[in-house]
Amino acid sequence: MPETHTINADQLCADYLDKTHALMKRILCEETSALDKAAAKLAEQIKADRLIHIFGPGGHSNLAAQEVFFRAGGLMHISAILDEGTLLSNGALRSMAIERLPGYGKIVITDQNLDSTDLLILVNAYGINAALIDAALEAKRRGAFVIGVSSREHAENTSPDHPARHPTKHNLHDLVDIAIDTKVPIGDAVVTMPGMSEKIAAISTFANAFTLNCLVMRTVAKLVEDNVEPPVWRSGNAPGGDEANGRFIANFQHRVKAL
Secondary structure: OOOOOOOOHHHHHHHHHHHHHHHHHHHHHHOHHHHHHHHHHHHHHHHOOOOEEEEOOOOOOHHHHHHOOOOOOOEOOEEEEOOHHHOHHHOHHHHHHHHOOOOHHHHHHHHHOOOOOOEEEEEOOOOOEHHHHHHHHHHHHOOOEEEEEEOHHHHHOOOOOOOOEOOOOOOHHHOOOEEEEOOOOOOOEEEOOOOOOOOEEEOHHHHHHHHHHHHHHHHHHHHHHOOOOOOEOOOOOOOOHHHHHHOOHHHHOOOOOOO
16 A cells, blocks of 8 residues: 555645745845845946836746846836847747857846946746856946845855856856845655655745846835835725826836836
8 A cells, every 4th residue: 555644735835934034034034134235236327316126037036036126125227138048938948048048148148238338137946047147248248237146055056067057167156246045955845645655836036036126126125215216106996096107107118128
């Protein structure tokens, strides 16, 4: 007879909550310096009325760029690069193939015309794929200031011969001006289910979203301390949302491609 297992689903969910909370607590406590330095650069961009570009090349890493773009309580200066190539909506296997395609990230950044006045945030849970590394290399070549949000542990524990890697074998955190470590463990999934060899419940989306929202809050705090009130989106579904946002739309509509 095959072995049977009694599964306590409530305990599995509680375990996931504990692990997610512990990871976010580590980010909060261990990445203070990197977050502060990054927030200072974002605040400089906003004071100069320059955009903050964000790109998450990778299937679920695209969610990170969407998390802080056109979002209630988010900065209007954030411009998400929502390239169609790696979006899961165009096919998951296609997305994975394109994120592993050398040269693709360079094309995306070239299309954005970034230069030495620009700031780019690159977000990728694992910090190794070819599109990501090409994006970082091209942005740096163009003189842009680059902030990386990725897991150092995951990158450093992924084989140099992994098929997702860029031909240079670079890790994102070694290329950027400021690296923010999301602490995502190798494999991403964090919950062990009795009777299963594979773990379940990925954690990287929580890690990316928490990190980026911490960065936004620290940026706003620095601006308020300097008596600068940055334009912040109000939910269009909240009372007065359209009117509040409408005061600023003209300043961004023709500069932010995805708006």
